[in-house]
Amino acid sequence: MLGTILAVAVATKVATKVGKAAVGAAGAAVATGAVVAGAAAVAGVATAAGTAIANKQRSKNLGSADYAVSSENARREAEVMRQRDINNTIKQLYAKFAICYYIALSDGVLAAEEKAELDRLCVEIYNRFPNPGVKSELLKIYNTPNMNFIVLERYIRDVDHTVIASFLTLADETAALDGNTTDAEKQSIYKLRKYLTDKTGYDYLGNYLHLDTDVNMQCQGCGSSMKLIPYDNKAVCPYCGHFIYLKPRDCSRRVR
Numbered sequence: 001m002l003g004t005i006l007a008v009a010v011a012t013k014v015a016t017k018v019g020k021a022a023v024g025a026a027g028a029a030v031a032t033g034a035v036v037a038g039a040a041a042v043a044g045v046a047t048a049a050g051t052a053i054a055n056k057q058r059s060k061n062l063g064s065a066d067y068a069v070s071s072e073n074a075r076r077e078a079e080v081m082r083q084r085d086i087n088n089t090i091k092q093l094y095a096k097f098a099i100c101y102y103i104a105l106s107d108g109v110l111a112a113e114e115k116a117e118l119d120r121l122c123v124e125i126y127n128r129f130p131n132p133g134v135k136s137e138l139l140k141i142y143n144t145p146n147m148n149f150i151v152l153e154r155y156i157r158d159v160d161h162t163v164i165a166s167f168l169t170l171a172d173e174t175a176a177l178d179g180n181t182t183d184a185e186k187q188s189i190y191k192l193r194k195y196l197t198d199k200t201g202y203d204y205l206g207n208y209l210h211l212d213t214d215v216n217m218q219c220q221g222c223g224s225s226m227k228l229i230p231y232d233n234k235a236v237c238p239y240c241g242h243f244i245y246l247k248p249r250d251c252s253r254r255v256r
């Protein structure tokens with residue numbers, strides 16, 4: 001009887017230790033031991049068997065518990081990273097919109113073409129992230145009465161500079177929307193390029209030739225005078241379309 005009691009005690013202890021899932025197995029072993037004879041030997045075997053089963057069950061439980069915990073952690077990490085990606089993307093799109101608006105507004109008025117492009121961009125961003133926070137931030141940018149570079153910087157400073165640099169073409173296109181890139185717009189683009197150059201140490205002005213740069217070059221295709229594309233490093237032949245990339249030394253400053 002002592003054996004049975006011990007067996008019960010051990011089995012209980014094991015069962016308590018291994019938890020819910022093991023109770024069935026250990027409990028069955030104890031019941032078997034008690035019912036069959038109360039014999040220490042039988043109970044002992046049953047207990048041994050029960051313990052073996054319980055141990056097996058325990059390692060299985062712990063294994064799957066570990067797995068459950070780590071997969072839950074992985075899920076949470078993935079969710080955090082996904083949210084971070086979304087937040088970064090939204091920040092990048094705010095920067096894109098702010099740059100467009102900054103360039104378009106730099107001559108003080110929004111031309112109809114500029115407004116149409118800003119509206120389009122606004123809707124495009126909102127359709128991608130249709131939530132009230134995004135809408136109100138876009139409207140906040142759109143309603144900024146004085147979008148100077150200091151205001152713009154708030155929207156671009158936390159965004160990867162290579163991403164900002166990828167918006168330079170859009171900036172040029174925005175400036176050209178109303179058919180005429182004004183000096184104020186050119187100045188704004190210059191500030192953006194200068195900012196990127198200062199921030200990164202990479203030369204975003206390297207491809208930039210001042211408007212008063214003179215290109216004295218003849219087209220190799222047709223012999224016509226090549227035309228400088230402002231704020232780009234290209235000279236294009238207006239007649240046959242042949243173009244070449246320029247380095248600053250290919251150009252000379254025009255004396256005014």
Ligand SMILES: [Zn+2]
Nearest residue numbers: 219222237240
């Ligand atoms: Zn030509």
